[in-house]
Amino acid sequence: MKRITAFVGSARKQHTYHAVQQFLTNLQLLGDIEYEIVRLSDWRVETCKGCRRCFDDGEECCPYAGDDRNVLIEKMMTSDGVVFASPTYSFQVSAIMKKFLDRLGFVFHRPQFFGKVFTSIVVQGIYGGPKVVEYLDFVGFGLGFRVVKGCCLMTLDPITEEAREKLDSVLAAHSRRFHERLSRSPYPVPTFLELMIFRGARTSMRLMESDTEPDYRYYRDKGWFESDFYYPTRMNLLKRAAGNLFDLTASRRAKQGRVW
């Protein structure tokens, strides 16, 4: 049994919600799936005020740590798959979704959702949705998920029979791709790009060398300063050599005061 949690960033129970519901129903027809749809508008997610306490002192120091952020994170932690779904508003995600993402900002420093599959579902009236899909997929990658490229659905009212068929077929294909990824190994061998990002990030973290830095502590406690990647993986000789090269390049650049 795989558990999927979908986070919906629309205050209406309309196109975004229905697309998610259809996606999840398709998934259930493909395998043993249980799911939960979390309408973010039903939860208390305060607007980040930019104090940086989560980055500098730890996420538990967030002045809003008592809202529902941790409950929502726990829902992701206990899922095998996660969906972020949003309508396109002014060429971006909705404010409800963005508030949620900002409160997850510290996770980009201290990624934690490895081994879980992620995708996005975006609906749009006319224009801008594909860029929102790209954005959400990048967010998923930054949080540590394995990303299945999301989909964008055109939901201009009234929806014609032809448009409805198109929506159904896009969602059916998307569910199949997601289901296929769910059935693969949760911890695949990293790509060269993923390896480079990991080695570069940990070099920056190592340079902090301070127990008062939550990012440094997180990397140290995870054993990431010594490991090949975020999670145990068997890399061939070529990847090992590339990893060493990325370490070397990242250290050199750091010494020159450059980030990457």
Ligand SMILES: Cc1cc2nc3c(=O)[nH]c(=O)nc-3n(C[C@H](O)[C@H](O)[C@H](O)COP(=O)(O)O)c2cc1C
């Ligand atoms: C404030 C607002 C801004 C919007 N901006 C865009 C936009 O930039 N591009 C677009 O294609 N559609 C835009 N739309 C249309 C919505 O994306 C579309 O109606 C979508 O179906 C809404 O999702 P929902 O049915 O789940 O509420 C906007 C709608 C609203 C209410």
